[in-house]
Amino acid sequence: MAIKLPETDVVVVGLGAAGGVAVLPLAWAGLKVIGLEAGTWMNPGQDYKPDEIHNNVRSLVTTGNKVANEVPTFRTAPDHVARQQPRHPMMNAVGGTSIHYHAQSWRLNPWDFKVKSATVQRYGASYLPEGSTVEDWPLRYEDLEPFYDHIEYEVGVSGKAGNIKGKIDPVGNIFEGPRQREYPMPPLRSCEFVDHMTQAARALGYHPYRGPAAINSQPYQGRPGCAFHGWCDRGGCHIRAKSSTDVTTIPRAVSTGNLRVVDNANVRRIETDNTGKATGVTYLRDGKEYFQPARAVLLGTYAYENIRLLLLSQSSFHPNGLGNNRGQVGKHHFGHWDIQAGVAVSALFPFDLNIWYGAIAQGVMVDDWADDNFDHKGLGFIGGSSMHAYTEKHPIAAAAMGTFGKVPKRWGSEWKRFIAENAGRWTTAYIQTNTLPYSNTWADLDPNVRDPFGDPVLRITSGPKVNEPKAATFTSGKMIEWFRAAGATEIVGGQGGTGPVLSTHAHGGTRMGVNPATSVTDPFGFVHDCPNLGVIGGSVMCTAGARNPTQTIQALAWRTAEQLVRTLRHA
Amino acid sequence: MNKKSGSNLPAGGSVNRGMNRRELLETGIKAGAVALIPLVDSGCTTEAPPPPVATPLGADHDRTLAAAADRILPADELGPGASAAGVVHYINRSLAEWNQAELPMLRQGLADINEVAIARHSYEFAALTAEQQDLILTELETGRLDKVANGQLLFNRLLRLTLEGMFSDPYYGGNAGYAGWDLIGYPGAVLASTPDMQKMRARLPMLHTSGHGAEHDGH
Numbered sequence: 001m002a003i004k005l006p007e008t009d010v011v012v013v014g015l016g017a018a019g020g021v022a023v024l025p026l027a028w029a030g031l032k033v034i035g036l037e038a039g040t041w042m043n044p045g046q047d048y049k050p051d052e053i054h055n056n057v058r059s060l061v062t063t064g065n066k067v068a069n070e071v072p073t074f075r076t077a078p079d080h081v082a083r084q085q086p087r088h089p090m091m092n093a094v095g096g097t098s099i100h101y102h103a104q105s106w107r108l109n110p111w112d113f114k115v116k117s118a119t120v121q122r123y124g125a126s127y128l129p130e131g132s133t134v135e136d137w138p139l140r141y142e143d144l145e146p147f148y149d150h151i152e153y154e155v156g157v158s159g160k161a162g163n164i165k166g167k168i169d170p171v172g173n174i175f176e177g178p179r180q181r182e183y184p185m186p187p188l189r190s191c192e193f194v195d196h197m198t199q200a201a202r203a204l205g206y207h208p209y210r211g212p213a214a215i216n217s218q219p220y221q222g223r224p225g226c227a228f229h230g231w232c233d234r235g236g237c238h239i240r241a242k243s244s245t246d247v248t249t250i251p252r253a254v255s256t257g258n259l260r261v262v263d264n265a266n267v268r269r270i271e272t273d274n275t276g277k278a279t280g281v282t283y284l285r286d287g288k289e290y291f292q293p294a295r296a297v298l299l300g301t302y303a304y305e306n307i308r309l310l311l312l313s314q315s316s317f318h319p320n321g322l323g324n325n326r327g328q329v330g331k332h333h334f335g336h337w338d339i340q341a342g343v344a345v346s347a348l349f350p351f352d353l354n355i356w357y358g359a360i361a362q363g364v365m366v367d368d369w370a371d372d373n374f375d376h377k378g379l380g381f382i383g384g385s386s387m388h389a390y391t392e393k394h395p396i397a398a399a400a401m402g403t404f405g406k407v408p409k410r411w412g413s414e415w416k417r418f419i420a421e422n423a424g425r426w427t428t429a430y431i432q433t434n435t436l437p438y439s440n441t442w443a444d445l446d447p448n449v450r451d452p453f454g455d456p457v458l459r460i461t462s463g464p465k466v467n468e469p470k471a472a473t474f475t476s477g478k479m480i481e482w483f484r485a486a487g488a489t490e491i492v493g494g495q496g497g498t499g500p501v502l503s504t505h506a507h508g509g510t511r512m513g514v515n516p517a518t519s520v521t522d523p524f525g526f527v528h529d530c531p532n533l534g535v536i537g538g539s540v541m542c543t544a545g546a547r548n549p550t551q552t553i554q555a556l557a558w559r560t561a562e563q564l565v566r567t568l569r570h571a
Numbered sequence: 572m573n574k575k576s577g578s579n580l581p582a583g584g585s586v587n588r589g590m591n592r593r594e595l596l597e598t599g600i601k602a603g604a605v606a607l608i609p610l611v612d613s614g615c616t617t618e619a620p621p622p623p624v625a626t627p628l629g630a631d632h633d634r635t636l637a638a639a640a641d642r643i644l645p646a647d648e649l650g651p652g653a654s655a656a657g658v659v660h661y662i663n664r665s666l667a668e669w670n671q672a673e674l675p676m677l678r679q680g681l682a683d684i685n686e687v688a689i690a691r692h693s694y695e696f697a698a699l700t701a702e703q704q705d706l707i708l709t710e711l712e713t714g715r716l717d718k719v720a721n722g723q724l725l726f727n728r729l730l731r732l733t734l735e736g737m738f739s740d741p742y743y744g745g746n747a748g749y750a751g752w753d754l755i756g757y758p759g760a761v762l763a764s765t766p767d768m769q770k771m772r773a774r775l776p777m778l779h780t781s782g783h784g785a786e787h788d789g790h
Contacts, residue, residue: 050760050782053739058669191769227763231782238762351772356757357764391769395738395757400731411643411712411730412705416754420649423755424774 002282002291008034009568011281011294013267013309016096018536019300020245021554022561024154027253029565033260034292035250036283038066039092040263042099042246048236052394055235061100062234064092066266069451072304072443072458074501082459084449088502089234090302094261095246097302097504098214098550099236102360103243104388105157105214106547107148107555109371110141110177115436115543118372119382127382129467133332134436137542138514138523141177147555147562149180152212155554156220156243158185159212173209175367185217188226188362193355193427197389198364200486206366211388213361214243214551223247230357230392265290268453269313270297270533276317278533295571296532296564300557303506303539307333307443308458310510310520310527310535323510323527328520330444332437332511333460335503336544337468339430342497343385345479346428347488348404353425356398358391360430366482369475370546371434381467383434385475386546387482390430398423404490428493429479433472435507435544438465443509462499469496505549510539525560532567534560626659627666627674632681633659638697639684640733642704651750653733661736661745673728680725684711687718742783749779 009031012019019035026033042048047061054060067090073082091097111118114136119127128134151157161182162172187210190198194210201208215232218225226241240247253259266284271291273279280293299306310329311321321329337343367373370386399419403410404426407418440463445456473496483491513519516528525540527533536557538549545552626633637654640662646652653659666674687707688696696704710716712726719725736745738752740760746752752759756774760782768775 050762051740051742053735053743054782057735057739189766191766192771193769196771228769229760229762229764231760352756352774354756354769354771354775356775357761357768395752395755396735398757399738399751399755400734411708413645413647416644416647416649420754424757 002289004291005293007280007293007295008032009294010034010296010298010564011036011292012298012300013270013281014038014096014299014301014305015094015245015250015261016091016300016302017098017101017245017550018553018557019298020095020098020250021151021155022298022300022536022557023253023259024249025558025561025565027256027258030258031565031568032258033253034294035259035261036265036267036281036292037092037094037261037263038266039064039094041094042236044236044238044240044247048231048238050229050231050235050238052396055100055231055233056394056397059087059089059234061236062089062091063087066092067302070305070308070457072460072502073446073449074460074462076462076464078461081448082446082461084457085502088304089504090304093246094250094263095244098244099242099246100234101550102233102548103214104361104548105151105159105212105551106545107176107179108141108545108547108552109175109373111372112434112543112545113137113140115382115434122372123376123382127376129382129436129438131438131440132436132467133439133518135513135518135542138512138519144552144555144559145177145179147559148551150558151551151554153184155214155245155248156185156216156223157183157212157214157551158188158217159183160187160210162209170207171209173365173367174207175371175373183212185220188213188215188217188359189228191358191362191391193353193391194362194364194389197482197486201364201366201482204481204485206368206482208364208366211361211363211365213359215359215361216241216243221248226359228358228362230359230394232359232361233392233394267309270299270309270322272313272315272317272322272530274317276529278530295568296534298534298536298560298564300536303333303509303537304443304458306535306537306539307509308445311445312455318530322533323520323530325529326517328511328516328518330442330509332542333443333509333539334435334437334441334507334544335462335500336505336507336549337433337435337465337472337497337500338505339428340500340503340505341433341468341472342495342499343431343433343472343476344428345431345476345483345491345493346402346426347483347486348422348426348490349487350489351425353427355391355393355427356395356424360390360392362392363388363390363430367546369478379474381470381474383436383467383471384546385431385433385472387475387479388430388432389427389482393424393427395423401426402492404492406490429483431472431475431479432546432548433468433475434546435468437508437511437543438463440464460502465499469498472496505538505544507538507541507544507549510535511542512540513542524563525556526563534564536560625667626663628663628678628681631685632678633663634697635681635685635695636662636729638704639681639708639729640736642701642708643730643733644737650754651747653737655747656737656750657741657745657747658733658736661739661743662732664744665732665735676721676725677728680719683719687716740782742781749777752779753777
């Protein structure tokens with residue numbers, strides 16, 4: 001029998017990139033908030049190391065006891081048996097994946113919010129990819145702009161504006177939507193490689209700009225500027241310069257006295273009453289089961305666990321899983337078409353690049369071939385990709401380079417001479433492609449694989465796509481041109497990819513929408529037939545932009561939390 | 572003894588300056604006792620070195636592994652080969668700690684390789700000529716060695732683990748004397764970099780710094 005705890009205003013499940021942001025507006029509004037987190041606090045002084053074995057081989061900053069037992073299974077067709085994947089870096093810790101992510105922190109392009117209607121309007125309905133279930137988002141860029149602004153200022157984002165209230169500045173991204181003001185901090189320090197790639201892009205007529213980063217470029221809100229030590233990828237920041245939620249919004253929410261963080265809490269179910277409303281959540285901690293009653297619940301775990309927890313939380317009102325009476329939970333789910341889909345262009349230069357240090361977010365971006373920033377007539381696809389050249393190369397990864405066809409073997413004396421000369425002379429571009437939901441791609445509960453509690457893990461079914469690999473092939477060609485213009489002598493890649501297996505940019509599955517027949521949550525993120533349950537995280541997103549999703553996830557989380565404040569005040 | 576970063580290197584970058592490290596390792600290699608040497612610096616560190624590990628593979632398999640790793644990454648005019656750089660110690664440490672699940676596969680695989688060597692040449696793998704060893708490894712890599720189950724997987728793991736040992740932080744037992752990092756021009760693990768440490772078109776000065784032993788005081 002679960003131990004019943006005193007009721008609170010809001011219980012937030014998961015204190016990562018999304019939940020860790022949502023707690024701040026709730027706490028500022030004076031609501032009493034319990035934050036349940038499966039992991040615990042990380043100690044930047046002890047837990048983060050400038051060490052490739054620690055971060056990238058042993059994955060010591062990307063995992064946790066809970067997620068290790070619930071990695072989804074994957075298959076490419078419904079008649080295949082899905083296989084459980086070895087690992088996924090959805091992390092259990094206060095701060096979650098915002099601790100170890102690359103902290104590239106973008107707003108989506110205004111086009112992303114209206115892919116369907118804008119495509120029909122510009123090119124006609126025949127340009128919508130076959131089999132796609134894409135719908136316009138139930139909000140516009142303009143609706144989210146104030147919340148993007150909150151994230152940039154309250155979490156802390158470095159960058160250069162390209163469009164302030166319609167005034168274009170070509171030093172920033174000329175393709176971005178209008179913003180109300182400049183970033184709170186200038187872009188991260190540049191370096192010779194970034195400057196070199198910037199000049200090459202300009203020579204091609206592109207519009208390169210320094211990508212925004214949720215990393216301090218100078219002291220901000222009591223945290224220091226980035227030290228560029230080159231261990232940002234899958235590692236935490238030893239000096240708290242990366243704006244992960246455990247060093248930004250969560251401590252500030254705690255300091256109001258209104259947020260209580262409960263760590264090592266494994267949430268098992270969201271409970272509902274016979275009218276379908278959420279009554280609270282049941283969780284395990286230190287072997288004991290607790291019921292935490294709440295006036296409202298915000299579900300803020302990784303996209304996979306958001307979907308799974310809804311499907312597992314069955315009741316008489318929600319017999320097929322919470323919010324799933326129309327079979328929409330898990331639908332419109334997809335992984336981002338990025339390097340995990342097999343899209344990569346690598347280049348070898350005839351001189352030392354020395355990109356060992358820096359940070360992945362210390363890069364230069366080109367958006368000329370992303371989104372709907374160019375005319376797609378006759379191209380046979382919609383969308384496109386951003387292209388990003390960046391720094392931070394770890395020594396094992398550098399030595400494990402491909403041989404660009406220059407030596408016959410990947411071992412032995414000749415190979416050793418090759419890597420001795422070239423391990424510091426190559427790089428790979430990060431190409432991220434606009435991605436849509438499709439009817440052949442979804443998530444549900446696996447019938448065979450269970451976690452240690454006997455609950456099914458999530459199963460991803462992901463069928464073939466046509467639009468995304470076409471777009472990625474096109475933009476990879478542009479990347480090849482960019483590397484060539486920069487003086488690369490050998491270039492490999494250029495394929496459009498076959499699709500992600502599991503994704504660190506998982507989108508959809510609890511899609512937002514106006515129509516309950518094609519979505520799980522309303523335009524503010526609340527489950528259609530469980531209105532005091534909000535969902536925050538990548539699972540509510542309707543499409544993927546040509547860029548990392550985290551700032552959009554955080555802006556949406558802030559917006560959902562503010563809406564909840566209004567609702568609870570009126571109640 | 573605490574060592575604040577930045578005392579003698581640019582940008583507060585020093586983590587663990589290996590003043591005596593090369594001497595220590597060279598002495599150890601000569602004495603054949605590298606595995607027992609604590610593989611961090613002899614002083615000025617705030618982090619206790621990992622305790623020495625017994626070799627989970629055992630001496631016979633270690634010999635085969637060393638011979639194979641030395642064909643993957645041979646000694647030459649550019650520097651020491653894999654085994655002299657401590658790759659066998661690294662792999663044993665990984666198998667004793669975070670990579671235990673792979674021990675049975677590697678043990679079996681190394682035994683199989685040795686059996687092939689004995690069947691073909693009447694000598695164990697480590698005693699064969701480089702050409703004989705290369706032929707066996709090439710057949711393993713291309714899946715043509717019938718006697719070895721999952722030969723391609725085994726080869727890929729040997730290759731990967733050799734790379735890890737050669738180019739990882741010396742804290743873990745490989746990359747002895749920073750031989751791996753010297754080979755590819757990686758200056759060393761630091762807590763901060765300066766713009767000069769991101770300059771292109773020439774090798775950077777080697778720092779020979781480990782990522783362990785730093786005071787990660789996190790401000």
